[in-house]
Amino acid sequence: xxxxxxxxxxxxxxxxxxxxxxxxxxxxxxxxxxxxxxxxxxxxxxxxxxxxxxxxxxxxxxxxxxxxxxxxxxxxxxxxxxxxxxxxxxxxxxxxxxxxxxxxxxxxxxxxxxxxxxxxxxxxxxxxxxxxxxxxxxxxxxxxxxxxxxxxxxxxxxxxxxxxxxxxxxxxxxxxxxxxxxxxxxxxxxxx
Numbered sequence: 310x311x312x313x314x315x316x317x318x319x320x321x322x323x324x325x326x327x328x329x330x331x332x333x334x335x336x337x338x339x340x341x342x343x344x345x346x347x348x349x350x351x352x353x354x355x356x357x358x359x360x361x362x363x364x365x366x367x368x369x370x371x372x373x374x375x376x377x378x379x380x381x382x383x384x385x386x387x388x389x390x391x392x393x394x395x396x397x398x399x400x401x402x403x404x405x406x407x408x409x410x411x412x413x414x415x416x417x418x419x420x421x422x423x424x425x426x427x428x429x430x431x432x433x434x435x436x437x438x439x440x441x442x443x444x445x446x447x448x449x450x451x452x453x454x455x456x457x458x459x460x461x462x463x464x465x466x467x468x469x470x471x472x473x474x475x476x477x478x479x480x481x482x483x484x485x486x487x488x489x490x491x492x493x494x495x496x497x498x499x500x501x
Contacts, residue, residue, distance in 0.1 A: 312369050319353075319362040320487060323466070324499045326352040326359075328492060340441050346489070348466050350437040354388040363486070364392030367463055370484055371433060372402060376460055378432045380407030380424060382448040385437035389465060393435070407432070409448040421451040428456025439464045439485065442472030449479050466492065 310318075329336065329347045336347040353359040367389065371379065380390045390406035397404040407424030426432065432452060436445045449459050462476055467485035476483055 312366060315362050315366055316486070319359065319366065320492065320495050321499050322353050322356065322359045322362070323348075323350070323487070323492060324496050326356070328496070330496070338440055340443070342440075346493075348438045348468070348492075350385065350465055351388075354385075354392070354437060354465070360388055360392040361396070363389055363465065364394075364396035366486055367393045367435070368396045368400060368402075368404070370463055370486075371397075371404065371461075372400070374433070374460060375431060376404060376433050377430045378405040378407050378424065378426045378457075379435050379463075380409060380422075380426075380432065380448075380452075381435040382409045382444045382451075383411060385444065386435040386448065389435045389437060404433075409451045411447075420455070422455040422457070426455075426457060429458065431458045431460045434459055434462045434480070436462070436464045438466045438468060439472035439476070440468045440470050442475035445472070445476050446479060449476075 327348055327350050331345050334343045334345040336344045338344055379393045394404055394406035405425055407422055407426045410421050413419055413421045434448045445462055452459050459480055461482040462480050464485045466487050467473055468489045
């Protein structure tokens with residue numbers, strides 16, 4: 310199946326399982342803002358087919374990059390980074406996954422970054438949904454504090470609400486599998 314067909318199928322899954330819309334804005338976002346649409350990507354990123362498609366599509370975006378690992382702020386990035394890692398191994402170009410903790414534990418290694426990564430490695434920061442970019446920026450900062458070199462950011466969905474522009478202040482290379490506009494445009498076709 311071509312990447313275009315995989316993206317088409319993934320969009321259908323996202324719209325059916327992870328996208329909510331209401332004219333009356335009942336959704337409160339992590340930023341505190343109200344919105345008439347909401348993306349909860351976990352029903353897609355934790356689904357076997359969704360996870361496989363995401364891993365394939367994002368690996369295709371990264372396969373020519375000189376990176377050793379992909380990860381981001383736990384919880385949203387975890388299944389995506391793991392999917393990329395599994396697919397990359399199957400494709401013969403292993404990319405490890407790692408987790409950036411929201412809160413550093415006060416015991417053990419007290420590390421904000423978990424996984425088989427070391428200072429000096431070139432990595433990708435992953436996020437499920439970018440709104441303001443705050444979660445992605447936290448992941449970038451923690452990865453850099455751990456000595457990782459952040460080469461790129463990849464999001465599953467960019468809500469197109471200023472997050473991309475905020476992230477560009479830190480990292481100059483950012484991709485999104487889908488934008489809010491793309492999902493909103495595909496929704497009427499898929500919901501027939």
